Amino acid sequence: MKNRTWLQVLILVLFFIVPLFDIFRIDMVHLHFYVLGRKFSFDDGYILLLTVLVLVFTFVSISKWFGRQFCGWMCPHNTFSGYLTKLTNSKALKNNATLRNTIDIGLSVIFAPVIGFSMIAYFYNPQDLLAEIIHFDTSAWSFWAYFITTVFFFLMINRLRHKFCRNACPYGMLQMILSDKNSRQGGFRNMFRGAGFVLTILMTVMISLLLVAIFNSTGFAVSIAKNIQGIPAQNKIIYTYNLEIENLEKQPMAYTLEYKNIPQTWDSPQVKTVTVPANSVSTQSLIFRIDQGSVGINTNVTVIVKNEKGKTIERELNIFPIRK
Numbered sequence: 001m002k003n004r005t006w007l008q009v010l011i012l013v014l015f016f017i018v019p020l021f022d023i024f025r026i027d028m029v030h031l032h033f034y035v036l037g038r039k040f041s042f043d044d045g046y047i048l049l050l051t052v053l054v055l056v057f058t059f060v061s062i063s064k065w066f067g068r069q070f071c072g073w074m075c076p077h078n079t080f081s082g083y084l085t086k087l088t089n090s091k092a093l094k095n096n097a098t099l100r101n102t103i104d105i106g107l108s109v110i111f112a113p114v115i116g117f118s119m120i121a122y123f124y125n126p127q128d129l130l131a132e133i134i135h136f137d138t139s140a141w142s143f144w145a146y147f148i149t150t151v152f153f154f155l156m157i158n159r160l161r162h163k164f165c166r167n168a169c170p171y172g173m174l175q176m177i178l179s180d181k182n183s184r185q186g187g188f189r190n191m192f193r194g195a196g197f198v199l200t201i202l203m204t205v206m207i208s209l210l211l212v213a214i215f216n217s218t219g220f221a222v223s224i225a226k227n228i229q230g231i232p233a234q235n236k237i238i239y240t241y242n243l244e245i246e247n248l249e250k251q252p253m254a255y256t257l258e259y260k261n262i263p264q265t266w267d268s269p270q271v272k273t274v275t276v277p278a279n280s281v282s283t284q285s286l287i288f289r290i291d292q293g294s295v296g297i298n299t300n301v302t303v304i305v306k307n308e309k310g311k312t313i314e315r316e317l318n319i320f321p322i323r324k
Ligand code: SF4
Pocket: 070, 071, 072, 075, 076, 077, 078, 164, 165, 166, 169, 170, 171, 172, 173
């Protein structure tokens, strides 16, 4: 096989497997995202932002470095449409309109749902989507998003094909805007001259920052929400909070909790260690029994959560005790 064919097949396969193997996908329902097989909560939104920037600048840079060669060498839509057109225009089918149309529609019917599935899987858990499709769960919005996407891709494969490139593809239009004398000739030399060189530096910096951010991430998320506030009990005033620790790792993890700035006259929370199963959330109740002398005094309590690997997350609690 030629280099170009290898690359086309590789990119086509990547398009399908990237969300399935969590190389990159966003779970819009559970508010998580995955990069290079690692799971993140939206608290780590800067990693998502960096990933999206790297993706956007990858496409911009490819246009600048190699001109319109992305279409011919890498675009999954072009690869797929190209091979389908080659097949339906082949000698065996050219003079047999019935067989040609049957194969054309048959392949569109087979591939449109597969491509539709992959597209939705970038934004929705693929296992959940598969279960909804198998059980024909019409009450799920994702089922209908899948259905509409499948119809769209059926039209793309069966009707639009290269007409989409000429008339509607935003990336095709971007390529025309970015195209200049150098990029029209294409080539690796463009990576080291003019605006192409600026993009090379920018991409190197962004990818490095992204890798550092991914490998230094904590692997867990912490949130604290108010619960009971200012309820008198015996001689004290009760304030409670729900502490949620979400373990984003693929193995169970033990966490130690430390509390700072709690006045000595308060009864402080007892929770000191929590073990959370893999990919799960543990909710703990933090109870503060506050003495009457602290009424009207603003206190910032710091909660420090540390995992077995020594990674920590700090959260501040602002407590302003009042009498009710
Ligand atoms: S114009 Fe758009 S859809 Fe067409 S081959 Fe290029 S990138 Fe792909």
